[in-house]
Amino acid sequence: MSNSDTNNKLDNLSVDGIKISPVLKPGIKNYLIDIDGTICDDIPNEEPERMVTAKLYPDALITLNKWYDQGHIICFFTSRTEEHRKVTENWLKKNGFKYHSLLMGKPRGGNYHWIDNHLVRATRYNGKFTDLVQKDVKIEVFDDHK
Numbered sequence: 301m302s303n304s305d306t307n308n309k310l311d312n313l314s315v316d317g318i319k320i321s322p323v324l325k326p327g328i329k330n331y332l333i334d335i336d337g338t339i340c341d342d343i344p345n346e347e348p349e350r351m352v353t354a355k356l357y358p359d360a361l362i363t364l365n366k367w368y369d370q371g372h373i374i375c376f377f378t379s380r381t382e383e384h385r386k387v388t389e390n391w392l393k394k395n396g397f398k399y400h401s402l403l404m405g406k407p408r409g410g411n412y413h414w415i416d417n418h419l420v421r422a423t424r425y426n427g428k429f430t431d432l433v434q435k436d437v438k439i440e441v442f443d444d445h446k
Contacts, residue, residue, distance in 0.1 A: 328371055333364065334406070335378040335388065338425045339397070345380060345408075351387045356395045363429040368398040375401045379408045413440075 324330060336342045339360040343350045368374045374397075380388055382404050389402065414420050423432060 324373065325371075328373065329367070330373040330375065331364075331367060332375050332377045332403075334425070335376055335380065339364070339376075339429075340391075340395075345384065348384055348387065351380070351384060351391060354391060357429065359429040361396060363431070365396070365398045368400075374399040375403060377403045377406050379406045380404055 333339065336344075336354075338357075340354040340356050341350070343354050364374055376388075376392070376397075376399055378384075378388065385402070385404055388404075392399065392402070412422075414422070
């Protein structure tokens, strides 16, 4: 299935004509993945001419396409703006990335704190894409004693 076929399949889910988000099957993950500095060279928005020639991180391509082939949802979420969408889509296609969606306009900066009514897992990219492993870590949570 091509990216556009899969995108249409995900985008066209509806109940009574109202679009709904897909419910994932057990074991399927919804990956939200940054682009610059995570799957390729870190290119700032102020240097869009470099986006065309950004150096691919090969381990990212291999790992993400494997996850896609396993049925996981791959969504790129980038600080690039809408004016960079075409160059970004072309670069992803040229480099062979399989994905379901592309969200532009992620806030810039690095200290994100995501609050959601669903379980959110975050993994910081540290220079190598591999399969994920489980580790016990300290996290911040809401104080349920107040």
